Amino acid sequence: MARTAPPPPRVQIRRLIAVFCVVFGLACLVTLGALFNIAATLDQQEQQRSAFHVTQALEQRLQASSDYLYSYAVWDDAAAHLSGEVDRQWAYTEKNLGESLYSVNGYEGVFVVNDQRTTYGLFKGAMIEAAAGSLIDAPLAQIIAAARAAASAREHVSHFVLLNHWPAILSAAVIHPDSQVTEAQVRQAPVMLFVDQLTEAKLAQLGQRAGLAGMHVEKTEEHDIGHQHVPLGDTGYRLAWISPLPGRQLLWAVLPPLLGVLTVLGLVMLYLFRHALRSSRAIDLSVERLQQSNLALEASEQRFREVAEATSDWIWETDRQQRLTYLSQRFVSVTADPIEVWLGQPLNQLLSCETTPLSAWLDGQVGSEGEQPANLRCVYRDHKGMSRYCRLSARAIELGGELVGFRGTASDITDEVEAHARIQHLSLHDPLTGLANRNKLARHLELALTRGSDSPPLTLLLIDLDNFKAINDSLGHAAGDAVLQEVAARLRDTTRDVDLVARLGADEFVLVLQGIDNRSEIDRLCRRLIDLLQQPIWYENQALHIGASLGIAQTRSEGLDAGELIRCADIALYQAKADGKGTWRYFAAHMNQQIQYRRKLENDLRRALKNNEFVLHYQPRYCLSDLRIASCEALLRWQHPHEGLLAPDTFIPLAEQSELIVPLGRWVLHEACRTALGWPAHLLVSVNLSPAQFLRSDVVADVRDILLQTSFPAQRLELEITENVMLNDIEGALGTMLALKELGVRLNMDDFGTGYSSLGYLRTYPFDSIKIDKRFIAGLTNPSGNDRAVVQAIINLGEAMGLTVTAEGVETEQQLRALQSDRCHEVQGFYLSRPLEKAGLEELLQNTQAVPAGDG
Ligand code: C2E
Ligand code: CA
Ligand code: CA
Numbered sequence: 001m002a003r004t005a006p007p008p009p010r011v012q013i014r015r016l017i018a019v020f021c022v023v024f025g026l027a028c029l030v031t032l033g034a035l036f037n038i039a040a041t042l043d044q045q046e047q048q049r050s051a052f053h054v055t056q057a058l059e060q061r062l063q064a065s066s067d068y069l070y071s072y073a074v075w076d077d078a079a080a081h082l083s084g085e086v087d088r089q090w091a092y093t094e095k096n097l098g099e100s101l102y103s104v105n106g107y108e109g110v111f112v113v114n115d116q117r118t119t120y121g122l123f124k125g126a127m128i129e130a131a132a133g134s135l136i137d138a139p140l141a142q143i144i145a146a147a148r149a150a151a152s153a154r155e156h157v158s159h160f161v162l163l164n165h166w167p168a169i170l171s172a173a174v175i176h177p178d179s180q181v182t183e184a185q186v187r188q189a190p191v192m193l194f195v196d197q198l199t200e201a202k203l204a205q206l207g208q209r210a211g212l213a214g215m216h217v218e219k220t221e222e223h224d225i226g227h228q229h230v231p232l233g234d235t236g237y238r239l240a241w242i243s244p245l246p247g248r249q250l251l252w253a254v255l256p257p258l259l260g261v262l263t264v265l266g267l268v269m270l271y272l273f274r275h276a277l278r279s280s281r282a283i284d285l286s287v288e289r290l291q292q293s294n295l296a297l298e299a300s301e302q303r304f305r306e307v308a309e310a311t312s313d314w315i316w317e318t319d320r321q322q323r324l325t326y327l328s329q330r331f332v333s334v335t336a337d338p339i340e341v342w343l344g345q346p347l348n349q350l351l352s353c354e355t356t357p358l359s360a361w362l363d364g365q366v367g368s369e370g371e372q373p374a375n376l377r378c379v380y381r382d383h384k385g386m387s388r389y390c391r392l393s394a395r396a397i398e399l400g401g402e403l404v405g406f407r408g409t410a411s412d413i414t415d416e417v418e419a420h421a422r423i424q425h426l427s428l429h430d431p432l433t434g435l436a437n438r439n440k441l442a443r444h445l446e447l448a449l450t451r452g453s454d455s456p457p458l459t460l461l462l463i464d465l466d467n468f469k470a471i472n473d474s475l476g477h478a479a480g481d482a483v484l485q486e487v488a489a490r491l492r493d494t495t496r497d498v499d500l501v502a503r504l505g506a507d508e509f510v511l512v513l514q515g516i517d518n519r520s521e522i523d524r525l526c527r528r529l530i531d532l533l534q535q536p537i538w539y540e541n542q543a544l545h546i547g548a549s550l551g552i553a554q555t556r557s558e559g560l561d562a563g564e565l566i567r568c569a570d571i572a573l574y575q576a577k578a579d580g581k582g583t584w585r586y587f588a589a590h591m592n593q594q595i596q597y598r599r600k601l602e603n604d605l606r607r608a609l610k611n612n613e614f615v616l617h618y619q620p621r622y623c624l625s626d627l628r629i630a631s632c633e634a635l636l637r638w639q640h641p642h643e644g645l646l647a648p649d650t651f652i653p654l655a656e657q658s659e660l661i662v663p664l665g666r667w668v669l670h671e672a673c674r675t676a677l678g679w680p681a682h683l684l685v686s687v688n689l690s691p692a693q694f695l696r697s698d699v700v701a702d703v704r705d706i707l708l709q710t711s712f713p714a715q716r717l718e719l720e721i722t723e724n725v726m727l728n729d730i731e732g733a734l735g736t737m738l739a740l741k742e743l744g745v746r747l748n749m750d751d752f753g754t755g756y757s758s759l760g761y762l763r764t765y766p767f768d769s770i771k772i773d774k775r776f777i778a779g780l781t782n783p784s785g786n787d788r789a790v791v792q793a794i795i796n797l798g799e800a801m802g803l804t805v806t807a808e809g810v811e812t813e814q815q816l817r818a819l820q821s822d823r824c825h826e827v828q829g830f831y832l833s834r835p836l837e838k839a840g841l842e843e844l845l846q847n848t849q850a851v852p853a854g855d856g
Pocket of ligand 2: 633688
């Protein structure tokens with residue numbers, strides 16, 4: 001169900017403010033309305049009250065005036081003196097109805113009217129002759145009639161009239177004695193009129209009595225200016241006064257402060273609203289920013305996850321106690337272990353290192369920020385319990401200078417390690433029999449011999465099979481192989497674990513016995529071995545018979561050199577064979593003709609250098625993709641005056657044992673560079689360097705000098721070096737190679753796969769290319785061996801490290817095809833071209849400059 005998102009805070013606050021404003025406005029209106037209402041009510045009440053008081057006061061005045069008049073009119077004397085002709089003496093002079101009525105009682109007019117005739121008149125205390133009607137503006141006749149009508153009831157009448165154009169209260173009463181009077185009498189009797197003019201003084205008095213201010217008389221038609229008033233009869237005047245307005249006073253008293261308070265309140269609210277709006281806008285903005293950064297965060301998380309899943313490595317993270325807090329999904333695909341099982345577990349429970357305690361190593365990463373993360377090779381187990389290897393990289397995570405944990409990657413290198421181990425094993429073992437090979441034998445001897453005089457005596461037995469070649473030639477390689485495997489098994493069975501059994505050549509085996517140098521004991525063993533090997537070997541229901549001859553050399557008698565030891569055993573073996581096979585011989589000095597021969601060769605070598613008897617042959621190396629020549633390798637030959645053309649294997653080891661290798665090496669370099677100058681400019685020349693040259697001369701200086709002397713471009717010179725160079729002096733060799741690289745030459749690792757730890761060297765040393773040893777190529781198309789797998793592993797490794805990979809010793813088309821399908825880069829071998837003399841090569845180069853090389 002879709003849920004609508006709540007409006008943003010600003011909109012909510014706006015709504016709230018609007019509601020608040022409306023409520024506040026309404027509250028103000030209601031308050032003011034109530035206030036005005038109260039004020040109006042108060043004023044109205046006050047007006048009613050004052051009107052009531054004024055009316056009452058007027059009525060009292062009327063009543064008082066009437067009553068007073070009545071006391072004059074209903075009076076026997078008055079009736080006597082005022083009927084008919086008025087006795088003025090009595091009335092005015094004797095002051096019975098005289099001037100005091102004005103001065104004391106305030107009557108402006110006093111009249112006696114008889115039969116429409118005014119018989120007596122006073123105006124403001126003075127006697128006048130004028131008729132009452134001339135002063136009084138009122139229908140007097142009616143008034144008089146009304147007075148007469150009222151007289152019988154002993155009543156009198158009062159009226160508002162105008163006296164001398166000014167409102168006044170007129171009271172009229174019939175004058176009669178204070179006794180019962182008849183209607184007829186009344187009709188005849190005169191009427192007395194008292195006119196009480198509403199002067200300002202009297203009104204003031206009236207007002208005072210009613211508690212009202214501003215009492216005055218005004219014309220009815222006069223414009224109403226807010227005074228309160230009551231009409232004074234039909235006079236056209238009215239009595240007006242100023243009525244107090246308590247309501248208005250209340251308003252005046254309350255309204256300004258109230259408005260003030262409301263204004264202040266309004267302003268405060270305005271300020272608060274603005275503030276709220278502004279902060280809500282800020283909140284909106286930060287909410288928006290938060291949303292944006294959330295989106296960015298999500299995107300980057302996703303990116304991280306995708307990268308983490310895409311790489312072949314898995315990523316891990318721990319807290320500061322090195323307990324796992326994160327493992328990338330890749331971990332699951334490598335180990336098939338669920339991640340949850342490992343979260344919270346210490347890292348060193350998952351991984352361990354054989355050489356360094358993991359947690360101490362991790363602690364060592366603290367404070368190494370900015371440096372390349374360190375690597376450690378670790379072992380772990382997958383869900384099947386199989387050991388796997390990984391390269392662990394780690395970095396301390398520090399926040400604000402404080403350690404919060406560690407993180408890094410683990411690259412599974414199990415395949416690499418296994419390939420390495422396979423290569424290692426192959427390089428030290430004979431693939432056919434599984435016995436140690438020449439390399440391992442050499443190492444074993446070196447190791448035993450470097451212990452010096454306190455090492456146990458060694459006895460080396462060199463065994464050569466008799467009749468083997470015949471079996472091999474007549475029954476085929478398979479039979480030969482079966483024989484060799486059986487021999488290997490029998491040899492292994494007769495020796496102890498501490499002894500070494502090795503296969504040197506086709507049918508040559510070596511036993512190295514440790515701690516035995518008692519001749520009779522050795523004789524017994526030799527006898528047993530010969531008997532054992534003479535036992536028939538069954539192959540396809542066929543009994544094969546071989547024999548064996550043994551040559552024996554011992555460290556005790558022949559010195560401490562491993563090479564020497566084998567050579568001595570070889571001489572003894574030769575002797576044993578010469579003495580009729582199926583027997584054994586110990587080395588003896590007189591057998592040392594071969595050594596003599598070598599001495600002679602050494603001398604010859606020295607002479608040959610002087611006489612220029614050396615020549616270089618060149619063997620091309622081809623790019624596998626288009627079979628174009630990439631380089632030519634210089635291979636040394638000795639044109640011996642008596643023995644003919646000698647291969648390097650016969651004299652280079654000799655030269656290496658003496659200083660001769662140095663001048664010989666220089667000569668090769670010089671000759672190769674000089675020759676290659678005449679080749680097409682894209683062709684490299686490859687020159688082999690012997691490890692002895694590294695030891696005995698300054699190779700860097702030699703190469704630099706020769707490049708300068710011959711003007712040969714350094715980038716066209718490739719030096720082929722075997723890893724034995726690194727064996728002698730690891731640090732020094734690295735320095736030399738870096739210096740060589742600085743000259744601009746290329747470095748090629750020769751005979752790759754035969755040495756100790758080829759992979760390690762590859763990573764550390766600045767090689768441009770590697771040459772897979774021809775031994776692996778020879779077994780390439782053998783379906784039962786694993787040489788093909790090793791070659792593939794090496795090609796992949798080289799590829800991964802950006803190195804050009806060459807296969808040497810390619811002798812057949814099948815090998816070439818196999819290498820082609822395994823995407824090897826370059827090839828060299830008899831199949832494509834044997835090593836050629838200088839002239840032969842130049843011819844080949846001319847012929848193949850445009851056309852790729854074909855059959856060699
Ligand atoms: P290397 O450097 O491994 O040279 C390759 C050897 O394999 C050469 O033997 C070459 O003739 C041989 N070869 C080439 N293609 C094939 C093939 O298809 N099948 C077989 N079975 N062999 C093939 P060579 O010329 O007898 O040289 C032997 C070794 O002598 C060289 O092995 C190298 O280590 C050393 N060497 C040769 N010339 C010099 C040099 O000028 N200086 C030094 N220090 N050593 C040299
Ligand atoms: Ca070589
Ligand atoms: Ca080689």
